[in-house]
Amino acid sequence: MKKILSIIFLFVILPLKVSALIEVDITRGNLNPLPIAVSPLSIDENSKKSFEKILNKKNIGSEISLVVEKNLKISGLFNPLNKDAFLQSPDIANLKPRFEDWNLIKAQALITGKVNFIDNKLRVEFRLWDILAGKEMMALAFTTVPNNWRRVGHIITDKVYERLTGEKGYFDTRIIYVAEEGPKTRRIKKLAIMDQDGANNKFLTLGNELVLTPRFNPTSQMVTYLSYFRNLPRVYLLDIETGMQEVVGDFPGMTFAPRFSPDGKKIIMSFAKDGNSDIYTMDLENRIVEKITNHPSIDTSPSYSPDGKYICFNSDRSGYQQIYIMKKDGSNVKRISFGRGLYGTPVWSPRGDLIAFTKLHKGKFYIGVMRTDGSGERLLTENFYQEAPSWSPNGRVLIFYRETKTDDKGEGFSAKLWSIDLTGYNERQVNTPTDASDPSWSSLLSN
Amino acid sequence: MNRSIIVSSVLHLILIMITALSLPFLTKKPIDLPPIVSVELIQISDKTNIPFAPKAKKIIEKIKEKEKKLVSEQAPPKKVKKVKPDSVPMPDDKLKKVEKIKEDKQNPEKIDNEIKQVSEFEKKELFDPNNIAALIDKSKIESAETINKTDKITQDQQKNIDISGLTLSEEDALKAQIFGCWSIPLGLPYNEDLLVRIKLQLNPDGTVSQSEILDHARMNKPGQGFYKVLAESALRAVKLCQPLRVPTTGYEKWKELQLNFDAREMLEG
Numbered sequence: 001m002k003k004i005l006s007i008i009f010l011f012v013i014l015p016l017k018v019s020a021l022i023e024v025d026i027t028r029g030n031l032n033p034l035p036i037a038v039s040p041l042s043i044d045e046n047s048k049k050s051f052e053k054i055l056n057k058k059n060i061g062s063e064i065s066l067v068v069e070k071n072l073k074i075s076g077l078f079n080p081l082n083k084d085a086f087l088q089s090p091d092i093a094n095l096k097p098r099f100e101d102w103n104l105i106k107a108q109a110l111i112t113g114k115v116n117f118i119d120n121k122l123r124v125e126f127r128l129w130d131i132l133a134g135k136e137m138m139a140l141a142f143t144t145v146p147n148n149w150r151r152v153g154h155i156i157t158d159k160v161y162e163r164l165t166g167e168k169g170y171f172d173t174r175i176i177y178v179a180e181e182g183p184k185t186r187r188i189k190k191l192a193i194m195d196q197d198g199a200n201n202k203f204l205t206l207g208n209e210l211v212l213t214p215r216f217n218p219t220s221q222m223v224t225y226l227s228y229f230r231n232l233p234r235v236y237l238l239d240i241e242t243g244m245q246e247v248v249g250d251f252p253g254m255t256f257a258p259r260f261s262p263d264g265k266k267i268i269m270s271f272a273k274d275g276n277s278d279i280y281t282m283d284l285e286n287r288i289v290e291k292i293t294n295h296p297s298i299d300t301s302p303s304y305s306p307d308g309k310y311i312c313f314n315s316d317r318s319g320y321q322q323i324y325i326m327k328k329d330g331s332n333v334k335r336i337s338f339g340r341g342l343y344g345t346p347v348w349s350p351r352g353d354l355i356a357f358t359k360l361h362k363g364k365f366y367i368g369v370m371r372t373d374g375s376g377e378r379l380l381t382e383n384f385y386q387e388a389p390s391w392s393p394n395g396r397v398l399i400f401y402r403e404t405k406t407d408d409k410g411e412g413f414s415a416k417l418w419s420i421d422l423t424g425y426n427e428r429q430v431n432t433p434t435d436a437s438d439p440s441w442s443s444l445l446s447n
Numbered sequence: 448m449n450r451s452i453i454v455s456s457v458l459h460l461i462l463i464m465i466t467a468l469s470l471p472f473l474t475k476k477p478i479d480l481p482p483i484v485s486v487e488l489i490q491i492s493d494k495t496n497i498p499f500a501p502k503a504k505k506i507i508e509k510i511k512e513k514e515k516k517l518v519s520e521q522a523p524p525k526k527v528k529k530v531k532p533d534s535v536p537m538p539d540d541k542l543k544k545v546e547k548i549k550e551d552k553q554n555p556e557k558i559d560n561e562i563k564q565v566s567e568f569e570k571k572e573l574f575d576p577n578n579i580a581a582l583i584d585k586s587k588i589e590s591a592e593t594i595n596k597t598d599k600i601t602q603d604q605q606k607n608i609d610i611s612g613l614t615l616s617e618e619d620a621l622k623a624q625i626f627g628c629w630s631i632p633l634g635l636p637y638n639e640d641l642l643v644r645i646k647l648q649l650n651p652d653g654t655v656s657q658s659e660i661l662d663h664a665r666m667n668k669p670g671q672g673f674y675k676v677l678a679e680s681a682l683r684a685v686k687l688c689q690p691l692r693v694p695t696t697g698y699e700k701w702k703e704l705q706l707n708f709d710a711r712e713m714l715e716g
Binding site for chain 1: 631700
């Protein structure tokens, strides 16, 4: 009997134990920037000379790769490696990278490419390589007019970013803002636009009239902003592509922060009527104005959720300025901010999961985010004065403006644009030729 | 002969008589039982629950609160519901919770006290005089730790040895190595299924001879682009980590290894 049992044990139990596959759960990883090598795009001599004549750039291939490299670096998610360490020349790397060489310098991904001058146009090919797997991850080609070379760099970055992080990029975008000049008491404010990296800055108005709160249409290159004409606030629509501008309407009393609905068909804003500030929407097709809130308190800064079903806004109906959300028809108003201090300028993330806000507490200003039910409040940055956050189209980065204190002589005041990502660590100043405030991020140009 | 029998019988009878008369239980009087007294049972806790001194009461309440918190902390992690993109959580459900958080923030002193109190208790619990010998004797460190740990952990350890073939320390070493190599793609949608299972064939030196993504078909499914990004990042981590920190013995046990890369915990943050 014992023998039989032993045989059963040997033939049944033991094999089960041996064949059991060891499983190990990996639930953590690192958030360090990914080491990436951006090889200069290779270019033949003829193309190089042609582009030099047109664009006055010695090597357009290197210039485009510099745009890509800078974009990747400011995202905070990538660590572009020093080009001096590269062992392979750009033209050979583009054909077939020697993965061992790139592995040696600890690169995990590699971008190579080629630039050609064909029919007076710029043709750019690029490839993304997985160094560790030793394979090509992506290969694309773009053809455009030579002057668009910076945009090609931004589009390449967007593609690489999406391929390696899993979400859309935000590099082929523009930022509209209010450019400010002159002493603090007599500021000249102009509307200005630039690429997200600060290049191609343009002023859109002359500065004769005060302009405030420009906001991009999420679906097109249309902008709405507020301007004072003969001391009366007017809401304008401006088409960036054509330069066409139109007045949406004159509104009595103080008008604030017009903003588009997600489908771009309405604008939502607040204005004071009969001494009471409420939220209104205007249909851009028929210009019908509809009152959304009806409360004796001050309701301002409305912003739609990306699905257009809800609106967040700030109100002092509880005694202090706090953030509320409601349905798009104004029903079901709920307060969502309950922390200490005052909360304002709520802006719904394009991803729909978070609401960015400005908070004033104990004399300091914070830019923060919270979930749409008010939980998970996180303050990303603190300063003397900062406000007006605006989301990048992928909902990962916020741009806002920050002012500095004036000294005893009334000098030293400045206003600059800053960006910070959701981790709260990657905070950077966005370079502008003048002082700047009230930024608004466009959607992707190359949708 | 007859005479001696008679004498013996008489003497035995005398002996039996003396014994019988001298035994105490035979002479004991019956016990007088006292009459039964009926007793009414009444609830007196309401009257005898004398309030503690205010300070003592506070301390007890804090301890009770802390115990509740500890229980909630040890509860199994809540399953995350898949949120539809068009649904927005309203504050109704979590209003009470938010108010509670606010209260905590507004009473930092209270929280400080609680933390101090707990840490003292913890110290007492951790210090076990019976383990002094084990602590002194370094060869017994592991057994001392086992005594301190709960039964559940001990079972887990046993399970790991039996089923996975790796001890906790071997598994931890491998995990720690891969944690350092895995760059998690930060843009992944955290409300999706973010689990990638990779089966590895290992060489005795820990290098990978073959790797296979178990849900490979999912990589090319429409709408699952994020899965491909995640799977590739996991493969990069494995390749970057080579050779893996595997035990020096028992190659047959770990020559095949399955790594389950799960990014949800990190991305939900």
